[in-house]
Structure formats: structure tokens, C-alpha cells
Amino acid sequence: MSAALRPALLDEAQHDPQAKARLGALLLALVVLWPLAQLAEFRPWLLFDGANLKVMGNFLAGFLPPATNAEFLGLLLKATLETLAMATAGIALAFVLALPLAFVMTQSLSVSRIGPGPGRWRSLAARAAVRALLTLLRAIPEVVWALVLVRALGLGPAAGVLALAITYGGMLGKVYAEILESSDTRPARALLEAGSGRIAALCYGLLPAAAQELASYTVYRWECAVRASVVMGFVGAGGLGQLMDQSMKMLNGGEASSILLMFLALVLLADALSAGLRKLLA
Amino acid sequence: MTFQLERVGLVHPNGHRALQGVTLMAAAGERMAVIGPSGAGKTTLLRLLACGLQPTEGRVGTLGASPWQMSARALRQHRARIGMVHQAPPIPPRLRVVTAVLAGRLGAWSTGRALRSLLYPSDIQGARDVLARLDLADRLFDRCDRLSGGQLQRVGIARVLYQAPALLLADEPVSALDPTLADEAVRALVAQSEASGATLVASLHAVDLALKWFPRIVGMRAGAVVFDAPASEVTRAMLHELYATEGSVLPTQGHDGVALPGLPAPGSGLNVVPLVRPGCR
Numbered sequence: 001m002s003a004a005l006r007p008a009l010l011d012e013a014q015h016d017p018q019a020k021a022r023l024g025a026l027l028l029a030l031v032v033l034w035p036l037a038q039l040a041e042f043r044p045w046l047l048f049d050g051a052n053l054k055v056m057g058n059f060l061a062g063f064l065p066p067a068t069n070a071e072f073l074g075l076l077l078k079a080t081l082e083t084l085a086m087a088t089a090g091i092a093l094a095f096v097l098a099l100p101l102a103f104v105m106t107q108s109l110s111v112s113r114i115g116p117g118p119g120r121w122r123s124l125a126a127r128a129a130v131r132a133l134l135t136l137l138r139a140i141p142e143v144v145w146a147l148v149l150v151r152a153l154g155l156g157p158a159a160g161v162l163a164l165a166i167t168y169g170g171m172l173g174k175v176y177a178e179i180l181e182s183s184d185t186r187p188a189r190a191l192l193e194a195g196s197g198r199i200a201a202l203c204y205g206l207l208p209a210a211a212q213e214l215a216s217y218t219v220y221r222w223e224c225a226v227r228a229s230v231v232m233g234f235v236g237a238g239g240l241g242q243l244m245d246q247s248m249k250m251l252n253g254g255e256a257s258s259i260l261l262m263f264l265a266l267v268l269l270a271d272a273l274s275a276g277l278r279k280l281l282a
Numbered sequence: 283m284t285f286q287l288e289r290v291g292l293v294h295p296n297g298h299r300a301l302q303g304v305t306l307m308a309a310a311g312e313r314m315a316v317i318g319p320s321g322a323g324k325t326t327l328l329r330l331l332a333c334g335l336q337p338t339e340g341r342v343g344t345l346g347a348s349p350w351q352m353s354a355r356a357l358r359q360h361r362a363r364i365g366m367v368h369q370a371p372p373i374p375p376r377l378r379v380v381t382a383v384l385a386g387r388l389g390a391w392s393t394g395r396a397l398r399s400l401l402y403p404s405d406i407q408g409a410r411d412v413l414a415r416l417d418l419a420d421r422l423f424d425r426c427d428r429l430s431g432g433q434l435q436r437v438g439i440a441r442v443l444y445q446a447p448a449l450l451l452a453d454e455p456v457s458a459l460d461p462t463l464a465d466e467a468v469r470a471l472v473a474q475s476e477a478s479g480a481t482l483v484a485s486l487h488a489v490d491l492a493l494k495w496f497p498r499i500v501g502m503r504a505g506a507v508v509f510d511a512p513a514s515e516v517t518r519a520m521l522h523e524l525y526a527t528e529g530s531v532l533p534t535q536g537h538d539g540v541a542l543p544g545l546p547a548p549g550s551g552l553n554v555v556p557l558v559r560p561g562c563r
Contacts, residue, residue, distance in 0.1 A: 111354065115336040118354045190372035193334045194445060195362025195389025200396035204385045208374035282376075 062253030063260075072255055075243060080262055083239035086157040087225035090164025095218065097137075097169030102176035105130045108185035108206065109198050130173075137170025146232040160237035164225050175217055183209040215277040223270035227263070283346065284308050284449055284481035285331055290340035292326055292505075300326040302505045304340070308481050310448075313472060315492035316485040318502035319528045324485035325369070327502070328451045331483060332366045333357065345448055362389025365447030367471075367484075369454040371438030375427035379418070382426055382437050383409040386445035412443040415470045417463075431458040439467055443474050450475055452484035456491070461535040464488070468495050488535040489521060503527075 046052060103109065105127050112119040145163035153159045180202075188205030196204070207214075233241015240259055247255035285308055292301040301323045308314060316324045329335045330342055333349040342349065349360055365386070373382045380403045387405075388396055395404060403409065406422070413419045416436040426434055435458045442450065452471060456464035468484070472495050475482040486492045492499055493513050501508040501516075501524045509520055521532055 111358065114334055115350065117336070117350070117357055118352070184374065186368075186370075186372040187374050189334075190366070190368060191385060191388055193332055193361060194365060194386070194447075195358050195360070196385075197358075197388070197393050197396070199393045200385075200388045200391070203397060203400055204377070204381065204388060205372075205374065208376040211376075 059253075062251070063257035065254060066258040066261060067252065067254035068258070072258065076240075076258060076262060079238075079240045079243040079259075080266075082157055083226060083229045083233075083241070084266070086160045086229050086237070086239050087164065087222055089161045090225050091168060091218070091222045093161065093165035094168035094172050094221070097165060098172035098176055101130050101134055101169075101173040102180065103198070103202065105134070105173065105177040106180045106202075106206075107177075108181050108188050109192070109202055111192050111198065114189070114193060134170045134173045138167050138174065139170075140167065142167040142228050143231050143235060146237045147235050150236050155236040155238070157238040160229055160232045160239065163232060163237070164228065168221055168225060172218065172221060176214060179210050179213045179217065180206050183213070211281045212278050215281055216274045219270055219274040219277060223267055226266050226270070230263075284310050284312065284344070286341075286343040287327075287330070288341045290330065290337045290342060292323075292330065292335060293338045300505055301330070301337075304505075304507055306500065306507060306510065308483065310481055311475065311479045312498065313475055313482040313496050314484075314498040314500055315496035316483065316500045316502060317487075317489055317492050317524070318508070319525055321504075322502040323505040324502055325453050326505075328366065328453045328483065328485060331449065332364050332451055333361050334366075358389070362445075363447050364449045365442040365445040365451065367439050367442045367450075367452035367455040369457055371434050373426050373434065373438060373441075375425070377426050379413070379424050379426060379429070379437055380406060380409045380422050383412060383440045383444050386441040386443075389445070408444060409440075412440045413437075415443065415473070416440050416467060432460070432463060435459060436463070436467060439470065443470065446474075446478055446480075448478075448480050450480045450482045452482070454485055454487055457487060464491060464535060465494075487533050489532050490534040 107113065107127070110123055110127070111117065112123045142163045145166050146159050149159035149162050153162070183206060185206070187209070188201045191201040191205045192198070229237070229239045230241035230244055233239050233243070234245045236242065240262065244256060244259050247259065285306075287304050287306045290301060290304045291299070293299045304323075304327065306327075316327060318324055326335065330337055331344060333342075333344060336342075336350050345360065345363055347360060349357055352360060377385075381400065384399055384403060384405060391399070398404060410419050410422055413422060416439060418433060418436055418440065421429065421433065421437075426437060429437065435456070439452075439455055442452075450471065455471065456467045459467055468486075468491055471482060471484065474480065482496075484492075484496070493516065497513055498510070499513050499516050500510045501520065503524055508524055509516070511520075522530070525532055
């Protein structure tokens with residue numbers, strides 16, 4: 001077929017048929033974002049206003065130098081250990097909660113979807129129920145759970161641990177299922193089609209490909225749990241947050257900056273842990 | 283009867299019709315090759331036989347039962363007796379060869395044994411034996427991402443040999459292998475069928491390979507069975523008609539020593555790809 005004979009057809013063939021849709025989506029995003037920015041009072045230029053810069057500068061100057069007296073460092077160490085214990089125990093509980101829920105919810109491990117075969121509606125219902133449960137668990141912020149639980153369990157890290165377990169269990173479960181579904185699902189499907197059970201299909205078909213992602217997301221959530229413990233400390237759930245709360249109330253910027261430096265160290269630790277795990281599982 | 287398809291049709295959820303009015307049956311221990319141009323419905327046919335797809339029309343019976351009338355537990359046991367070699371081996375790259383092969387018996391093993399075998403391979407000798415049949419015994423403890431495409435495809439075959447199913451299905455099982463290895467791999471599948479009495483159904487791209495190893499040839503085009511004949515009765519005209527949409531050249535492995543009945547030997551003009559396809563001027 002020669003080009004000269006059918007110029008219109010060829011012209012059509014050389015255009016990206018999806019270009020219009022992409023331009024439309026971009027315009028739509030702008031139209032939606034503009035009023036949202038207005039609503040959120042997003043005015044970044046105020047940051048660079050002279051008077052505002054001075055106020056912020058004075059506030060930050062109070063943070064220097066970081067507090068280094070022995071008594072405070074002792075308190076800081078104890079609070080850090082408490083925070084680490086709270087975050088780790090919370091994530092461990094969340095993991096125990098999330099694992100079975102993600103296992104039920106992962107579509108690529110559904111035997112009844114093959115065919116589709118017997119038990120299809122029952123398994124659809126089970127997955128929908130688990131999805132709803134996970135949504136409920138993570139819809140309520142951990143600080144609200146902490147407020148409720150502090151009343152039941154008293155001041156201290158126990159409330160924080162449970163609050164983390166509930167909210168983070170919901171997050172981990174949802175993201176675990178999504179990671180398992182976005183990795184290559186053909187190995188698991190082939191195993192299920194050869195009569196393998198769901199747990200075996202998970203371990204032989206999905207985990208080898210997804211283990212790295214799952215590990216690094218879990219460590220990232222642990223890092224988030226360390227940070228979240230600050231906010232929960234403000235409501236009396238112990239750890240670095242409670243210490244921070246006291247320092248801020250006493251307007252002791254030096255102590256606050258020491259605490260922040262400790263946070264930086266913890267985040268670096270999480271980063272190293274994640275990198276190490278990824279290497280191990282590669 | 284190992285399987286029985288009665289006027290089976292299949293329409294994919296996207297509306298594409300993959301099979302139409304397919305009637306086909308095979309006795310225990312029979313070996314048949316399914317050939318035809320790409321898009322003919324060969325893979326869909328095999329997936330139907332593997333109980334991986336439910337037909338839209340008609341009836342499917344495998345291993346003397348109707349899989350889609352079974353309970354979930356019975357269907358699982360049924361599937362464990364059907365093995366499928368996939369064209370792209372469905373093996374995660376991080377798995378070791380030994381684990382990938384042992385996974386063939388997951389349908390027969392308890393969950394406990396499956397998990398223990400991840401800690402320490404539970405049947406190293408068994409895996410080594412099937413790999414030896416495919417010249418891969420020395421790669422037993424290598425990771426699958428260290429293998430070439432052809433080696434990985436043979437690991438996929440080894441997995442199904444280890445499964446030792448009663449119905450052995452193979453979807454383009456040697457597409458990534460050079461002619462010599464392809465010949466050996468098909469030989470291994472045929473030997474398994476002879477030794478265990480399993481029925482073997484393989485879709486093959488290379489017509490000469492099909493005619494060499496399989497007593498029965500099923501030709502498919504556009505989702506329907508065009509012919510179903512003993513290999514000795516397949517003529518050049520039947521093959522040319524089957525592959526009419528793919529030009530005037532029959533797909534073969536193109537190595538010497540395999541002669542097509544009634545066809546000139548490979549190398550004497552049959553494998554020369556025409557530079558100008560008819561109808562493209």
C-alpha cells in the first residue's frame with residue numbers, strides 16, 4: 001500500500017489516539033486543584049514576608065544549642081527506648097492482625113476466581129467483608145484510638161501500642177494485599193490451577209517476588225510508628241512524644257532540638273534496616 | 283476416556299470468541315499435537331482441559347468427571363492430577379531451581395510439607411532425577427534468574443514431569459529452545475507419557491516436530507478444529523490450508539533429519555521466507 005494513495009488514513013495512523021484524553025485529564029486536574037488550594041489557604045509567599053521570617057527565626061533560635069546535660073540525656077534515652085518498644089510492639093501486633101486479613105483479601109490467591117469455580121459468591125463476600133474491616137481499622141487516626149485507650153488503660157505506652165496495632169494493622173493489611181496483587185500473579189495462578197493450596201501458592205508463587213516490597217513497606221511503617229508515637233505522646237501515651245510535650249510546654253527549645261536529633265537518628269536507623277533487609281531478600 | 287469436549291465454545295469476558303463448536307476426545311495414554319496459526323485458540327483449548335477456564339457453551343469432561351460440577355475440595359484434587367507446561371514458565375525469578383521443580387507436587391502435598399520444603403527441600407533426589415532427563419541436573423541449586431530463557435523453559439517442563447499428572451498438557455513447551463534441545467524436551471514429555479500412561483496434549487508451533495513425535499494431529503484455525511487425523515494421513519495440502527493466513531511457508535524447526543510427509547525436505551525452498559508477501563504490493 002503506497003502512502004500517496006491513502007494520505008488521510010496514514011495521517012490518522014500517525015496520531016496518538018490517546019493524546020486528547022491526556023490533555024483533558026491535565027486540564028481537569030488543574031480545574032480541581034485550584035479551588036482546593038484556595039480552600040486550604042495555600043499562600044506560600046507569606047513564608048517569605050519579612051515580619052514572618054523574623055518571628056520564625058526567633059522561634060528556631062530558641063532551639064539552639066541542643067540540650068546536653070546528663071539528667072536530660074538520661075530521660076531522653078529512657079524515652080527513646082520506650083518509643084522504640086512502643087513502635088516495635090505496635091507494628092508486631094499490627095503485622096499479626098494484617099497477615100491473615102491480607103491473605104483473605106488477595107484476589108490473586110482466590111481459587112474460586114479460576115473458571116470461575118464453586119464458592120465464587122462466598123469468597124467475594126468474604127473479601128468484601130475483610131476490605132470493609134480493614135477500612136474501618138485505618139479510617140480512625142491512631143491518636144483518636146490513643147485518646148480512647150488512655151482512658152481505659154491509663155497513661156503510658158500500653159495505650160499507644162494498641163492504638164498503633166489497630167490503625168497500622170488496617171494499613172498493613174490493605175497495602176500487603178495490594179503489593180501481592182501488583183507483583184506477577186501468574187506463578188500463583190499456575191500453582192492454584194495445578195491443585196496447590198492457597199498458603200502454598202502464596203509461599204511458592206507470590207512471596208518470592210513480593211518479599212522485598214513487603215519488607216521495606218513494613219519497615220517504613222515502623223518508621224512512621226516511631227513518628228506517630230510523638231503525637232500520641234502528646235495525649236499521654238508515653239515515650240519521646242510525652243518528653244517533647246513537656247519540653248515544648250516549658251518553652252525549652254534546646255531539649256526539643258535534642259529530641260528532634262534523636263528522631264533523625266531513628267529515621268536513619270530505619271533506612272539502614274530497610275536497605276539491609278532488601279539486600280538480604282534480593 | 284481421559285477427556286471429552288462436546289461442542290465446546292468459549293467467549294472471553296471482553297467479548298472475543300476464542301473457541302467455537304470444538305468436539306474432541308482422547309483415550310488414556312494417547313498423544314496428540316495441536317497445531318495451527320497463532321490466535322487459533324490452542325492455548326484456550328489447553329486451559330479448558332486444565333480446568334483453568336470454564337466453557338461458555340458445551341460440556342467438558344476430564345479424567346472421567348465433570349470438573350465444574352465438583353465441590354471446591356474435589357476440584358482441587360482433580361486439578362492436582364492435571365499438569366500444564368506453560369509457554370512462559372510461571373516461576374518467580376528468585377526461586378531456586380530445586381524449589382521451582384518441587385512446586386509441581388504442591389497439589390499432592392499437605393501445607394505443612396510445602397512449608398517445611400521451603401526450609402529444606404524435601405525431595406532433592408526426585409528433583410535431580412527429572413532435571414537430569416532435561417540435561418539440567420547441574421543447575422539444581424541455582425536461582426532461576428541465573429538461567430537462560432531456554433533453561434528456564436526446561437525447568438518449567440521438569441516441574442510438570444515431577445508432578446507426574448494423569449493428563450499432561452503442554453502449551454508451546456519448546457518455543458524458547460533450539461531445534462536439538464526442543465527435540466530432546468519433546469522426547470522427555472513423550473517418554474513421561476509412555477512410562478506413566480499419561481495422556482499428552484501439546485500445542486506446537488513447529489509442524490515437523492509435531493509430525494515426528496505425535497501419532498495424532500489436531501489442526502485448529504479461528505477457534506475451531508479443522509482436522510483431527512493420524513500423523514501419517516496429514517498431507518501438505520491440509521497443512522497449507524491450515525496456515526493459509528500466515529503466508530506460503532509452513533512453520534518448522536528447519537533442521538535436517540525431519541522430513542514432512544509429502545513435503546520437500548527442509549532447505550529445499552520450503553523455509554525460504556518470501557521477501558514480498560502475496561497481497562502486500
